[in-house]
Amino acid sequence: MTSLQWRRFVDLFWTAASGTGVVLALVPLASLLWLVISHGAAGLSWSFFTSLPAPVGESGGGVGNGIVGTLLLVGIASAMALPVGIGAGVFLAEKGDGKAGSAIRFVAEVLSGVPSIVVGIVAYGLVVERMKRFSALAGGLALALLMVPTLARSTEEFVRLVPGALREASLALGVPKWRTSLLIVLRTAAGGIITAVLLAVARAAGETAPLLFTSLNNQYWNLRPDQPTASLTVQIFNYAISPYEDWHNKAWTAALVLLLLVGLLNLLARLLSRNQMEGAR
Amino acid sequence: MMRPQEVATTSELAGAKREELSGPKVVSAPKPAPTPPIEKTGTSETEQPKLRVSNLNAWYGKTLALKGVNLLVPPRSVMAAIGPSGCGKSTFLRCLNRMHELIPGARAEGTLLLDGEDLLSRQVDPVVLRRRVGMVFQRPNPFPTMSVRDNVTAGLKLNAVRGDHSQIVERTLKQAALWEEVKDRLDESALGLSGGQQQRLCIARALAVEPEVLLMDEPCSALDPIATAKVEDLIHELKAHYTIVIVTHNMQQAARVSDQTAFFYIGELVEVGPTEKMFTNPDKAQTNDYVTGKFG
Numbered sequence: 001m002t003s004l005q006w007r008r009f010v011d012l013f014w015t016a017a018s019g020t021g022v023v024l025a026l027v028p029l030a031s032l033l034w035l036v037i038s039h040g041a042a043g044l045s046w047s048f049f050t051s052l053p054a055p056v057g058e059s060g061g062g063v064g065n066g067i068v069g070t071l072l073l074v075g076i077a078s079a080m081a082l083p084v085g086i087g088a089g090v091f092l093a094e095k096g097d098g099k100a101g102s103a104i105r106f107v108a109e110v111l112s113g114v115p116s117i118v119v120g121i122v123a124y125g126l127v128v129e130r131m132k133r134f135s136a137l138a139g140g141l142a143l144a145l146l147m148v149p150t151l152a153r154s155t156e157e158f159v160r161l162v163p164g165a166l167r168e169a170s171l172a173l174g175v176p177k178w179r180t181s182l183l184i185v186l187r188t189a190a191g192g193i194i195t196a197v198l199l200a201v202a203r204a205a206g207e208t209a210p211l212l213f214t215s216l217n218n219q220y221w222n223l224r225p226d227q228p229t230a231s232l233t234v235q236i237f238n239y240a241i242s243p244y245e246d247w248h249n250k251a252w253t254a255a256l257v258l259l260l261l262v263g264l265l266n267l268l269a270r271l272l273s274r275n276q277m278e279g280a281r
Numbered sequence: 282m283m284r285p286q287e288v289a290t291t292s293e294l295a296g297a298k299r300e301e302l303s304g305p306k307v308v309s310a311p312k313p314a315p316t317p318p319i320e321k322t323g324t325s326e327t328e329q330p331k332l333r334v335s336n337l338n339a340w341y342g343k344t345l346a347l348k349g350v351n352l353l354v355p356p357r358s359v360m361a362a363i364g365p366s367g368c369g370k371s372t373f374l375r376c377l378n379r380m381h382e383l384i385p386g387a388r389a390e391g392t393l394l395l396d397g398e399d400l401l402s403r404q405v406d407p408v409v410l411r412r413r414v415g416m417v418f419q420r421p422n423p424f425p426t427m428s429v430r431d432n433v434t435a436g437l438k439l440n441a442v443r444g445d446h447s448q449i450v451e452r453t454l455k456q457a458a459l460w461e462e463v464k465d466r467l468d469e470s471a472l473g474l475s476g477g478q479q480q481r482l483c484i485a486r487a488l489a490v491e492p493e494v495l496l497m498d499e500p501c502s503a504l505d506p507i508a509t510a511k512v513e514d515l516i517h518e519l520k521a522h523y524t525i526v527i528v529t530h531n532m533q534q535a536a537r538v539s540d541q542t543a544f545f546y547i548g549e550l551v552e553v554g555p556t557e558k559m560f561t562n563p564d565k566a567q568t569n570d571y572v573t574g575k576f577g
């Protein structure tokens with residue numbers, strides 16, 4: 001075999017191998033989508049989005065309070081996690097080359113590896129035990145703890161991508177460092193950071209384990225942060241482990257709603273980051 | 282490389298060529314002169330050097346990058362710093378508005394007097410200093426998230442200077458010989474401009490904060506000859522109001538734009554003098570070898 005033939009063979013082999021890898025990676029994703037849509041689409045109706053869950057035996061009902069609850073939980077979590085996570089990320093990128101920086105980076109890495117159920121227990125101990133009550137606040141705290149490390153790390157990545165020349169340009173105009181960080185660096189990295197935020201929010205919206213014993217569940221509408229709150233994920237969990245056929249179907253439909261919600265957030269993140277790329281070119 | 286005798290004529294030719302290259306001149310020198318920042322020193326003091334550098338040493342960590350530099354820059358003149366790569370000329374420039382402090386481990390010692398005030402003193406806030414000593418960089422670096430207009434006023438806005446900036450936009454863009462080219466696209470992204478236009482935009486941005494001294498770090502090295510010619514014309518015009526220090530690798534450029542030339546070699550200031558003398562009859566053999574292209 002000549003060397004050219006051999007090279008062609010190697011090329012073909014690796015093209016085929018990586019192609020197979022792609023297909024194999026797509027199989028679970030496609031089957032997941034297919035299962036959720038095929039089982040859940042039948043139960044979709046307007047009232048599923050707007051009404052409260054129906055008691056066993058009654059038909060109809062929906063997960064309206066779960067959708068609202070998930071949004072409430074994610075809102076509380078974002079209010080706590082965004083300032084901390086983004087602030088830490090900017091610090092790591094701008095001042096994080098010393099010992100403090102590597103310590104924070106290490107802690108963030110450890111924290112992002114902590115199983116979500118453990119984070120739930122921490123939130124239980126910190127909030128639920130003291131308030132003597134399950135609450136949206138406790139659930140929000142648990143989700144916030146999960147969001148902070150990933151937010152900090154991805155914010156750092158995006159801030160580091162901002163060219164040093166822009167920092168210098170601003171500083172050479174006699175702009176103080178903090179204003180440069182805030183108005184030039186953060187603004188230039190904004191598109192990337194928004195993407196990171198939306199992905200973190202999407203991830204938090206999909207969490208179940210830390211909510212089981214923090215925000216618990218609620219059969220009714222709730223907007224008060226000090227009350228137990230329904231959430232899509234916990235509702236799916238409850239429906240899925242129930243013995244009723246109707247509830248199983250509802251679990252599929254609620255899963256589809258959750259998937260749509262998360263998909264929407266991802267799509268939004270894509271669009272925003274694409275706009276940013278065009279801006280930066 | 283050209284011979285020293287030819288320099289004078291070459292630079293004259295280059296001047297003539299520039300006119301051709303840039304075509305009919307759209308913008309004349311800004312006639313309604315902005316309040317010249319230098320005037321406040323009074324006529325008797327205008328003979329004083331704008332910048333007086335004595336015994337300036339600069340280090341990167343333990344490496345001595347500048348060794349005992351002494352020189353004077355008269356007001357409203359152009360000083361060119363030339364020399365091979367790594368000779369310390371950019372370090373010298375950065376010391377002048379303390380941008381060297383942004384590089385970890387870099388420090389400078391000596392005296393750097395701007396109108397008699399020591400810039401390296403601890404009492405001087407580098408942030409305030411940089412508003413008096415502006416800088417234009419090697420690569421055009423407009424802010425990508427901002428429009429042309431916002432780029433010009435960035436120095437004012439970021440420092441929370443309030444008020445109507447539209448006059449400043451027009452004045453500085455005219456000073457930078459860019460107004461005619463961008464007046465209809467002030468609200469478009471600065472990234473839509475060509476490289477040469479971006480560089481002139483960066484010059485306008487530096488002028489908007491009304492500095493007294495303008496530092497230029499190889500401002501034309503990323504530009505094509507036509508854009509280079511425009512920036513060089515601009516330097517000639519800015520000289521009327523500003524003191525300019527320019528670092529360049531291009532010796533013809535130094536000969537064309539500067540009144541004085543400083544030749545740096547391996548961290549030392551070998552020679553400084555009137556540009557014509559430096560290129561025709563320098564005192565040191567080393568300078569002669571460099572400007573005639575025997576090494577470097």
